[in-house]
Amino acid sequence: MKPWSELSCLLKLYFCFTIASLLALLGLTLFSIYKQQMDKDASDEENLTVSLILLVGILFCIYYISRGVLQENRQELVVFVLSVLMLMVRSVVNFSVLEPKSKQELLIRFVCIMCLGVIHVFCTTLLIQRPNRMAFRVGGALESLQEQYFLLNLCFSTVTFDLQAQLCLCIVITTSDSAMSARNSIILGVGVVWACLTAAVGAVAVLKEAKNLVWVFMLLNLPQLAFFVYLIYTVVMTWFRDGTYTQEAAAITGALISLVIKVVLFWGLIRLVNSFGQGLRERMFAPSK
Secondary structure (H helix, E strand, O other), rough: OHHHHOHHHHHHHHHHHHHHHHHHHHHHHHHHHHHHHHHHHHHHHHHHHHHHHHHHHHHHHHHHHHHHHHHHOOHHHHHHHHHHHHHHHHHHHHHHHHOOOHHHHHHHHHHHHHHHHHHHHHHHHHHHHHOHHHHHHHHHOOOHHHHHHHHHHHHHHHHHHHHHHHHHHHHHHHHHEEEEEEEEHHHHHHHHHHHHHHHHHHHHHHHHHOOOHHHHHHHHHHHHHHHHHHHHHHHHHHOOOOOOOHHHHHHHHHHHHHHHHHHHHHHHHHHHHHOOOOHHHHHHOOOOO
């Protein structure tokens, strides 16, 4: 990671502004969740789902912008921009269909999301277009090591994306059924722990260049694929139970996005494993002179 002293004044200013704005949005989101929990209004279930997913997204965005700036990680900067754009679109749609009472409660958060979102998308897009020197700094002039560094960053970032998708998927399922059975609650609880464990194993396997852990990580993903099948089955069984299909569509969309992320992750891991032991890890963790 870059030392703070290497960042330009403008980049330091933008980084601090981004972290501060995300923390402010985090506070507003926590306040909204508290009010929705206190009201206990059945009509607020969908709003609660949006707020919880927003909470997870903000925490991950803080992580993305930190790695994107301090490590010049373009993948995570791109995901940060996409996350902000999706948040803005979702906020517009959600706010436009709310009742007047709910609009008043979420007005401050909505205005903050839209104003700050425009600034973040513009500034981060400019940041993405800057030349990336980190690959050259780590890999030197060898194109093979630069490519390996790119794959390593891609795999490490995709592990994080997969964890975020898993957590958001669990939130959608949990909040979509207020009368969730004990069996489904246990499955979801195990699913959250399993997703965190899998992400931890994947991150260590990539950074340590441990081939055995890579295969363990792939095996740990098999129960998650089975969970997707079970999820789709559960959603189909309850599809026509009520007149709205927002939660069901969100669950299936989330499952499909998770599958796409896993395909990209497996593709990157298979290519990365073949280049283990060629000196990249030693260059990355060499003491700075």
